[in-house]
């Protein structure tokens with residue numbers, strides 16, 4: 195049975211209410227393809243049958259599985275290269291000077307998916323900034339998805355994931371070969387604190403951040419949701435801290451408190467007051 199407009203709207207509202215992610219009207223095929231297996235597992239003959247089951251029971255454990263299935267978790271090591279080059283050549287060297295007093299660096303990788311992004315940051319720090327060993331570096335990585343956080347905490351990746359973006363020298367240095375997979379070395383895994391944070395809700399108790407990576411997630415939200423997330427980012431970003439967004443994302447025309455900062459390799463964002471100091 196094909197998905198009716200009403201059933202599609204039901205799923206769309208469920209995903210929006212729980213995550214802020216807006217599914218456009220042309221995403222019926224996506225709902226059908228992503229939820230088909232779940233429907234079968236729940237004993238329903240179609241996605242419409244699954245929706246009918248959901249409507250019968252208000253607190254249904256299937257809700258979380260549906261929301262997770264509808265998330266786009268695409269990620270890979272050193273994705274887009276340039277943000278990591280900016281970190282390496284400009285942002286970290288500058289913060290090393292500015293934080294010399296308290297020798298503390300707080301970095302938050304929001305919407306980290308299966309962990310490749312925070313592990314890329316951790317490898318970059320270890321590789322190019324060995325002096326940070328004597329600093330207090332808090333690297334927090336978060337996502338809304340319990341399943342993705344489980345994978346990220348495990349730090350185990352298949353061949354296809356490993357060959358996407360990871361320099362071979364890093365593979366041999368920072369991973370163990372583990373059967374057909376590769377696993378991040380334990381001390382590395384422990385250097386990242388993984389937390390479940392829904393960006394559309396209060397962020398909870400996170401320290402003031404020097405660097406926030408919030409990449410390739412704002413694109414899934416409507417304007418109002420982007421604005422409310424950026425307003426909360428302002429409160430947890432140090433006045434001279436840096437915000438990194440994805441290539442298709444910007445603060446421009448969304449939040450006037452931020453200003454793009456142009457580096458040779460690309461753009462990241464800072465609060466305007468920090469530029470005029």
Ligand SMILES: C[S@@+](CC[C@H](N)C(=O)[O-])C[C@H]1O[C@@H](n2cnc3c(N)ncnc32)[C@H](O)[C@@H]1O
Nearest residue numbers: 213265268269305307338339392393409410411
């Ligand atoms: C495309 S991935 C981006 C991963 C990584 N930042 C990157 O750029 O490679 C988007 C991630 O955003 C997460 N996400 C979606 N809505 C969210 C929300 N409301 N709060 C936190 N994370 C969310 C998804 O679970 C998914 O893992």
